[in-house]
Amino acid sequence: MAQQLTPPQWSTGKSPMRHGDVPFRAGTVALASAVVLLVFAVAGMLYVSSQEARTAFGWDLLFGTVWNPIETELSPMSFGGWPAVRGTLLSALIALIIAAPLAIGIGIFLAELCPLSLRTPLSFLVELLAAVPSVIYGVWGVFVFIPFFNSAFANPISTTIGSYIPWFAGPISTGRGLLVTGVILALMILPTIASLTRDVLGLVPNTQREAMLAIGATRWETIWLAVIPYSRAGIIGAIMLGLGRALGETMAATMLVGNSQRISESLFAPATTAASLVANELTNSVSSLHESALISVAFALFGITLFLNFGARLLIWYVERSTRGGRS
Amino acid sequence: MDKYNYRRRKITDQIMRNLTAVATGCAVIPLIAIIGYVLTIGAGAMSWSFFTDVYQPPSNAVVSEITGEEPAYDPNDPFAGIADAPSEDPNAPVDPADNVYNAAPRGGVLHGILGTLMIAGIGLLLALPIGIFAGIYLSEYRDERYATIVRFCCDVLSGSPSIVAGVTIYVLVVLQTKQFSAFAGSIALAILMIPIVTRTTEEMLKLVPETMREAARGLGAPTWYSTFTVVLPAALPGIVTGVMLAFARGAGETAPLILTVLGSNIISTDIFKPMAALPLLTYRYTESPYPGENTQAWGAAFVLMMLVLIMNILVRVATRRTGGNSR
Numbered sequence: 001m002a003q004q005l006t007p008p009q010w011s012t013g014k015s016p017m018r019h020g021d022v023p024f025r026a027g028t029v030a031l032a033s034a035v036v037l038l039v040f041a042v043a044g045m046l047y048v049s050s051q052e053a054r055t056a057f058g059w060d061l062l063f064g065t066v067w068n069p070i071e072t073e074l075s076p077m078s079f080g081g082w083p084a085v086r087g088t089l090l091s092a093l094i095a096l097i098i099a100a101p102l103a104i105g106i107g108i109f110l111a112e113l114c115p116l117s118l119r120t121p122l123s124f125l126v127e128l129l130a131a132v133p134s135v136i137y138g139v140w141g142v143f144v145f146i147p148f149f150n151s152a153f154a155n156p157i158s159t160t161i162g163s164y165i166p167w168f169a170g171p172i173s174t175g176r177g178l179l180v181t182g183v184i185l186a187l188m189i190l191p192t193i194a195s196l197t198r199d200v201l202g203l204v205p206n207t208q209r210e211a212m213l214a215i216g217a218t219r220w221e222t223i224w225l226a227v228i229p230y231s232r233a234g235i236i237g238a239i240m241l242g243l244g245r246a247l248g249e250t251m252a253a254t255m256l257v258g259n260s261q262r263i264s265e266s267l268f269a270p271a272t273t274a275a276s277l278v279a280n281e282l283t284n285s286v287s288s289l290h291e292s293a294l295i296s297v298a299f300a301l302f303g304i305t306l307f308l309n310f311g312a313r314l315l316i317w318y319v320e321r322s323t324r325g326g327r328s
Numbered sequence: 329m330d331k332y333n334y335r336r337r338k339i340t341d342q343i344m345r346n347l348t349a350v351a352t353g354c355a356v357i358p359l360i361a362i363i364g365y366v367l368t369i370g371a372g373a374m375s376w377s378f379f380t381d382v383y384q385p386p387s388n389a390v391v392s393e394i395t396g397e398e399p400a401y402d403p404n405d406p407f408a409g410i411a412d413a414p415s416e417d418p419n420a421p422v423d424p425a426d427n428v429y430n431a432a433p434r435g436g437v438l439h440g441i442l443g444t445l446m447i448a449g450i451g452l453l454l455a456l457p458i459g460i461f462a463g464i465y466l467s468e469y470r471d472e473r474y475a476t477i478v479r480f481c482c483d484v485l486s487g488s489p490s491i492v493a494g495v496t497i498y499v500l501v502v503l504q505t506k507q508f509s510a511f512a513g514s515i516a517l518a519i520l521m522i523p524i525v526t527r528t529t530e531e532m533l534k535l536v537p538e539t540m541r542e543a544a545r546g547l548g549a550p551t552w553y554s555t556f557t558v559v560l561p562a563a564l565p566g567i568v569t570g571v572m573l574a575f576a577r578g579a580g581e582t583a584p585l586i587l588t589v590l591g592s593n594i595i596s597t598d599i600f601k602p603m604a605a606l607p608l609l610t611y612r613y614t615e616s617p618y619p620g621e622n623t624q625a626w627g628a629a630f631v632l633m634m635l636v637l638i639m640n641i642l643v644r645v646a647t648r649r650t651g652g653n654s655r
Contacts, residue, residue, distance in 0.1 A: 020550055020552040021550045024551065028462070028468070031461035031462050032465040032474075032478045035482055035526060036477060038481070038522070041496070041500075042496045046492070046496070049499050101351070102351045105348040105351025106351055106352045108348045109348040131573070131636050133579075133607060133636065134580075135582040135632070136580075136629045138610075138611070138614065139626065140361075140366065143614070144361075191359075218340070219341055219345060220344040221341065223344075241487065250490060250582075251582045251583055251607075251611065254611075255614060275491045278491055278495060283508075283586065283587055294495075295495060301491070302489070302492045305487055305492075306484055306488065308487070309483055309487035310480075313483050
């Protein structure tokens with residue numbers, strides 16, 4: 001005696017299954033809120049724990065030039081993060097100068113010019129490189145790249161033009177320094193920028209290219225005058241995301257930058273970055289003020305990357321929105 | 329003039345098109361070099377004991393020479409039985425073979441492999457429910473305003489430096505419990521895995537055709553029932569992909585582990601105590617002054633690299649067969 005389910009029975013909501021939707025939605029919202037909560041937890045924790053140092057030192061935490069956690073008779077305790085901030089900015093800038101043009105070239109090649117048979121393996125390779133752990137870049141940098149860089153680049157340059165331009169002055173001791181870090185960071189952010197550029201270029205509608213080709217433009221003119229302007233905002237967004245990654249990269253910087261608090265004009269001299277400063281000193285912090293100062297540095301790092309991410313997402317979202325429908 | 333202009337444009341076209349190819353080459357060569365170096369030098373560090381033994385201090389003294397027999401390894405006193413050769417005259421020339429810097433690599437990274445599997449595994453277990461359900465929310469209720477906020481928070485988490493996750497857990501867990509622990513590391517890794525799992529789940533669920541949801545609805549299934557029995561199974565291969573990538577990402581992270589797990593030289597299964605992990609060993613052995621340990625750094629990097637390579641290739645194969653994630 002099978003009971004017949006008539007439509008009215010479903011629509012009046014007598015089926016017990018119907019009530020599942022309320023807890024289902026509540027459950028997914030609750031766990032999705034955990035993500036939001038996590039962001040607030042990170043931001044709130046960084047804010048509260050850095051309070052002590054921020055009230056004690058204020059902006060000196062970022063722009064003071066002396067970082068000395070241990071009070072002695074000769075040198076007072078002082079937490080000036082400028083060596084770290086400067087190292088972070090300079091190494092990220094070097095990385096960006098090297099990586100951005102190359103990565104945009106790669107993005108253009110993959111999206112527009114590459115033979116179809118090469119596209120998949122090259123894209124896979126680029127994505128694979130974004131997945132290589134940063135500590136491996138560090139190992140490679142320490143054992144392979146630094147010796148090569150010293151003999152092929154740092155030593156000849158520091159002995160020739162290094163005597164005129166203080167940026168490239170010697171002597172070169174271990175070879176660890178900002179320039180090496182910048183080059184390795186460039187390698188690390190290349191895949192990020194390149195794959196995003198490729199994706200953004202893929203969003204440009206084909207009509208844009210066809211119109212340009214129809215009036216007799218060469219392939220390059222099509223790309224340069226019709227495709228790139230259309231996706232400029234997205235490419236800038238990709239570069240900003242790459243910059244965010246370069247600023248926050250910890251392991252490769254820690255292993256390659258030399259971790260010295262002295263500010264030296266030479267890019268070959270050991271320096272430090274904000275992330276490597278935190279990684280090196282936080283577990284060994286000597287006082288709660290020291291700890292708090294390091295957390296303030298992390299707070300600044302979090303703030304900058306948050307800002308960059310927000311801007312970049314906004315730009316990429318803008319491109320996606322304005323090209324909705326995109327290439328068919 | 330016309331002709332000149334045409335030629336100039338053609339040359340520009342050729343040069344720039346070739347330049348993009350050169351840029352690709354410039355980037356691909358060092359990147360292939362990194363993978364190649366790790367695979368060749370790292371493979372040289374491989375041996376049976378590399379996978380079955382734990383940390384052994386660098387030494388070139390043969391244990392059996394000193395004591396006559398191999399002592400049992402005592403985790404509390406790893407130097408037991410390894411006496412330095414007593415030197416009568418401190419100024420006597422040292423035989424290069426006795427120099428500890430020339431010692432061959434000893435021991436292995438079994439403790440690191442087990443530690444990484446445990447730390448990243450527990451991290452994944454913590455990240456899975458949040459990631460998958462948040463992904464379901466983002467996909468099934470995608471038009472809600474709150475979904476935009478969640479999506480943005482996800483991007484913030486995935487874009488923030490990994491050291492920030494480490495600092496957070498260091499303050500919230502390590503300082504509170506006054507104990508470096510593997511579990512704290514798992515939480516830090518979970519923070520890094522959650523955005524990956526969430527976004528992949530969302531993307532994969534969005535790829536499920538709307539017609540399938542409509543068909544389920546037409547048969548009278550409520551949203552939760554159709555999500556669990558129709559939409560999720562259809563997107564499962566893609567979600568597994570995201571989970572694997574998240575695991576690979578977490579297993580390779582070093583910075584948060586420095587602040588939370590600290591490292592260890594022995595096999596430890598207590599997740600509330602410090603533990604060894606492959607990336608930590610890679611880092612420490614790289615900074616070590618002993619060439620033997622440097623070799624082991626390459627070996628540990630090799631194991632990490634294989635993990636990443638295998639995960640990515642599996643993912644590639646899986647997504648190609650199901651046709652998902654096609655760009």
